[in-house]
Amino acid sequence: GAVVSQHPSRVICKSGTSVKIECRSLDFQATTMFWYRQFPKQSLMLMATSNEGSKATYEQGVEKDKFLINHASLTLSTLTVTSAHPEDSSFYICSASQGARDTIYFGEGSWLTVV
Amino acid sequence: DAKTTQPNSMESNEEEPVHLPCNHSTISGTDYIHWYRQLPSQGPEYVIHGLTSNVNNRMASLAIAEDRKSSTLILHRATLRDAAVYYCILRGDSGTYKYIFGTGTRLKVLA
Numbered sequence: 001g002a003v004v005s006q007h008p009s010r011v012i013c014k015s016g017t018s019v020k021i022e023c024r025s026l027d028f029q030a031t032t033m034f035w036y037r038q039f040p041k042q043s044l045m046l047m048a049t050s051n052e053g054s055k056a057t058y059e060q061g062v063e064k065d066k067f068l069i070n071h072a073s074l075t076l077s078t079l080t081v082t083s084a085h086p087e088d089s090s091f092y093i094c095s096a097s098q099g100a101r102d103t104i105y106f107g108e109g110s111w112l113t114v115v
Numbered sequence: 116d117a118k119t120t121q122p123n124s125m126e127s128n129e130e131e132p133v134h135l136p137c138n139h140s141t142i143s144g145t146d147y148i149h150w151y152r153q154l155p156s157q158g159p160e161y162v163i164h165g166l167t168s169n170v171n172n173r174m175a176s177l178a179i180a181e182d183r184k185s186s187t188l189i190l191h192r193a194t195l196r197d198a199a200v201y202y203c204i205l206r207g208d209s210g211t212y213k214y215i216f217g218t219g220t221r222l223k224v225l226a
Contacts, residue, residue, distance in 0.1 A: 004158075034213060043202075044159070044216040093158045097212070103149075104206075104214055106158035 003027055004096045006107035013114055018082045021110045023094030029074035030096035034104065035067070038091040050077050084114040119203045124221040127193045135188040135220050137203030142183050147206045149214070150177065150188045152199040159202065162188065198224045 003026040013019045023033060031052050036044040048064075050056040050071035058064045068080040077096075081088055095106040120138040127133040139148065147166050151159035163170055163177045165186070170177040176189040190197055202219040206212055 006158075032212070036216075043218050046213060046215060049213055091156070095158070095214070101212065103161055103164065105161060106151075109156065109158045111156070 004105045004107040006094055006110050008110060009108060010111045013084055015085055015114055016083055018080055019084055019112060020078055020080045021092055023077045023107050025075050025096040028098045031099060032097045033071055033077040034095045035069060035079050036093045038093060044093060086114045089114045119205060119217045121203055121217060121220045123218060126223045126225060128225050129195060130192050133190040133193045135201050138185045139205055140184045142205055148179060148186050149204045149206055152201045154199045193224045195224050195226060198222055
């Protein structure tokens with residue numbers, strides 16, 4: 001199947017700093033990418049949908065100024081957690097689709113710990 | 116977005132078949148049924164998807180009810196590596212085609 005890669009897989013940052021997570025589609029061009037957050041023992045929660053070259057669409061309750069999403073190319077989307085706080089510590093997962101009706105593939109996930 | 120309902124957990128013995136049910140009574144005619152599974156600390160892995168007809172692939176089979184209001188993921192011979200959370204998701208044919216995850220079924224495979 002298609003490969004979606006995230007980097008870093010684990011990151012620890014200090015409270016108040018910003019951290020960037022990258023999501024790359026390695027063998028296909030992704031017109032649409034999705035970002036999820038998952039707390040322990042819970043399901044994935046969709047944060048936002050990003051389409052290449054346009055602004056991301058955020059789900060209700062997700063702060064767009066705190067979780068900055070950039071989808072500047074067909075193979076790369078980034079999620080920047082700004083002014084991170086301990087409550088932002090979570091497992092962040094991206095997914096990508098070649099087209100609106102194509103199967104969505106997920107990255108390996110990125111663990112963020114804010115201390 | 117149409118919702119799905121799955122049992123919270125199931126157990127199976129190794130080498131035996133497993134039938135994971137999913138109810139989606141509000142499914143629309145153009146919604147595809149997708150199944151993913153998630154191992155601990157990993158992103159979800161695609162398993163199978165279908166629209167109306169039953170589907171088979173190397174990982175599993177998908178049986179879709181005639182009225183499409185329910186489906187069953189079938190693992191023909193469970194292995195310890197199949198222990199995971201299995202998600203049944205509907206993907207519409209309009210809008211952003213995004214996946215909304217339910218709670219999924221945690222499958223435990225007993226040796």
